[in-house]
Amino acid sequence: MSTAFDMTGGQVTIDGRKILRGIDLTVDDGEVVAVLGANGSGKSTLVRSLLGVQPLSGGTTLLYGRPPARFREWWRIGYVPQRLSVGGGVPATVREVVASGRIARQRRGRLTSSADRRAVAAALEEVGLSDRAGDPVSSLSGGQQQRVLIARALAGEPDVFVLDEPTAGVDAGSQRMLAETLSGLVERGRTVVLVAHELGPLEPLISRAVVLNQGCKVHDGAPPTAVGTHALPGHDHVHPHEPAPAESPVPSWVLAQEKA
Amino acid sequence: MTIFDLDFMRYALVAAVMVGLTAPAVGTFIVQRRLALLGDGIGHVALTGVALGFLTGAAPVATAVVVAALGAVAIEMVRARGKTSGDVALALLFYGGLAGGVMIIYLTPGESTASLNSYLFGAITSVDSTDLWVIAGLAVAVLALLAVFGRELFVLCQDEEVARASGLPVRFLGLLIAVIASVTVVVAMRAVGLLLVSALMVVPVATSQQLTRSFRTTMASSMVFGVLATVGGLTSSFYLDVPSGATIVLLALAGFAVALGIGRFVRRSRTGESTA
Numbered sequence: 001m002s003t004a005f006d007m008t009g010g011q012v013t014i015d016g017r018k019i020l021r022g023i024d025l026t027v028d029d030g031e032v033v034a035v036l037g038a039n040g041s042g043k044s045t046l047v048r049s050l051l052g053v054q055p056l057s058g059g060t061t062l063l064y065g066r067p068p069a070r071f072r073e074w075w076r077i078g079y080v081p082q083r084l085s086v087g088g089g090v091p092a093t094v095r096e097v098v099a100s101g102r103i104a105r106q107r108r109g110r111l112t113s114s115a116d117r118r119a120v121a122a123a124l125e126e127v128g129l130s131d132r133a134g135d136p137v138s139s140l141s142g143g144q145q146q147r148v149l150i151a152r153a154l155a156g157e158p159d160v161f162v163l164d165e166p167t168a169g170v171d172a173g174s175q176r177m178l179a180e181t182l183s184g185l186v187e188r189g190r191t192v193v194l195v196a197h198e199l200g201p202l203e204p205l206i207s208r209a210v211v212l213n214q215g216c217k218v219h220d221g222a223p224p225t226a227v228g229t230h231a232l233p234g235h236d237h238v239h240p241h242e243p244a245p246a247e248s249p250v251p252s253w254v255l256a257q258e259k260a
Numbered sequence: 261m262t263i264f265d266l267d268f269m270r271y272a273l274v275a276a277v278m279v280g281l282t283a284p285a286v287g288t289f290i291v292q293r294r295l296a297l298l299g300d301g302i303g304h305v306a307l308t309g310v311a312l313g314f315l316t317g318a319a320p321v322a323t324a325v326v327v328a329a330l331g332a333v334a335i336e337m338v339r340a341r342g343k344t345s346g347d348v349a350l351a352l353l354f355y356g357g358l359a360g361g362v363m364i365i366y367l368t369p370g371e372s373t374a375s376l377n378s379y380l381f382g383a384i385t386s387v388d389s390t391d392l393w394v395i396a397g398l399a400v401a402v403l404a405l406l407a408v409f410g411r412e413l414f415v416l417c418q419d420e421e422v423a424r425a426s427g428l429p430v431r432f433l434g435l436l437i438a439v440i441a442s443v444t445v446v447v448a449m450r451a452v453g454l455l456l457v458s459a460l461m462v463v464p465v466a467t468s469q470q471l472t473r474s475f476r477t478t479m480a481s482s483m484v485f486g487v488l489a490t491v492g493g494l495t496s497s498f499y500l501d502v503p504s505g506a507t508i509v510l511l512a513l514a515g516f517a518v519a520l521g522i523g524r525f526v527r528r529s530r531t532g533e534s535t536a
Binding site for chain 2: 048051052053071072074075077079081085088089090091092093096097100103104106108109134135136152156162
């Protein structure tokens with residue numbers, strides 16, 4: 001088994017603010033890792049620095065044994081950002097955006113191959129957007145746009161999927177679709193690293209959870225098991241306007257597990 | 261007499277077609293990258309290049325290409341560093357380029373700011389056969405580069421982080437699009453002038469956006485709108501005896517207004533159908 005990501009002492013400082021404070025994290029092939037934590041805990045920064053998209057200010061990170069600057073097998077990586085960028089208002093169809101996911105597999109100056117077309121069609125099919133392929137992405141709902149982003153990563157047929165908050169602000173239908181897509185990936189032995197605020201329907205798929213708090217790793221191991229009303233099917237997680245930082249910065253279930 | 265009877269008008273028409281094709285093609289990527297004003301920034305910087313041409317006795321177009329390209333690289337590097345926001349970086353170059361051009365032309369013996377007029381506002385009818393070869397060569401180079409790198413530029417201009425996570429040479433591509441834009445500005449300078457050059461990169465794209473659904477058709481139709489504006493503007497300026505640069509830009513803007521109306525109407529009737 002090879003190691004997809006290997007970060008040692010990873011630090012990120014942006015405008016003098018420490019976002020990550022010395023993270024050690026290894027993700028092996030086939031793992032399904034959830035990165036959890038409150039808003040501003042550094043989850044997104046962590047996954048973006050695993051990919052080299054966000055440069056480290058200290059420590060090292062390796063992608064399949066190589067630092068991001070010297071990594072060449074980018075087709076192995078499928079990155080799903082938080083939001084679809086609308087590109088300055090220039091229209092783009094669902095198919096165009098999904099097809100751009102093939103870029104790491106395409107040679108410069110070559111025409112689109114039949115393998116490219118097949119992969120794009122399969123990716124659209126998988127997220128249930130085949131019938132919207134010709135529509136501009138800007139006409140889609142937030143959940144559908146999230147599916148476009150996932151289809152773009154699927155189209156590249158990568159080994160590793162890195163998803164930044166795929167469930168944030170997504171309708172129930174798209175969440176279910178996402179869970180189905182992810183379980184398909186897990187069955188096929190793909191490696192998945194996903195950032196989430198809430199796991200929701202993704203919970204059964206996760207093999208390991210990493211919890212961040214204020215830029216530090218406070219938990220790395222078994223995923224949380226929901227208790228009480230959280231465990232009920234269809235439970236809708238609503239925080240009635242409580243100021244998050246006033247709470248204990250570490251989720252209670254983490255403390256419980258650490259003590260155990 | 262028709263415009264085809266005159267040599268200078270034939271040259272001007274060929275130049276108009278090339279400018280009408282290249283400026284919106286580059287512009288589609290620039291607008292997608294949210295740098296719609298990049299062309300303006302480069303245009304102002306190019307003025308310093310033009311003035312340097314007068315001062316040194318070199319061809320103003322050549323010095324303009326070099327200085328504009330350097331300016332574009334500077335804008336891209338400031339933007340990529342992220343220390344100064346893109347629009348402030350552009351603004352600094354606007355002022356520096358314009359002031360530099362005026363100062364250098366003042367210091368050039370026998371020249372005054374009046375010498376800059378044809379570069380500021382365009383003089384497409386002054387294009388001779390040598391100019392035409394230069395313009396054609398640059399236009400072909402720009403379109404060829406866009407064809408080769410188009411797929412990568414699409415990803416870069418859509419989302420730079422995704423481009424990086426796809427292993428694309430982000431820094432190189434950013435510089436490439438900046439340099440392509442600066443060459444285009446200098447090519448289009450003869451048609452509409454440095455102060456209006458960006459209009460041909462942005463307005464046809466904005467026009468297409470009202471009517472199209474895909475990136476590909478937006479680029480293709482903006483090139484059509486671009487040629488309609490440059491050729492239509494040039495022709496009508498000849499018969500009406502008005503300045504060509506301004507006519508071209510006003511025609512492009514009129515096209516935008518019409519497209520805006522049509523786009524609204526089409527979208528309204530579409531939503532009407534879906535709710536009915």
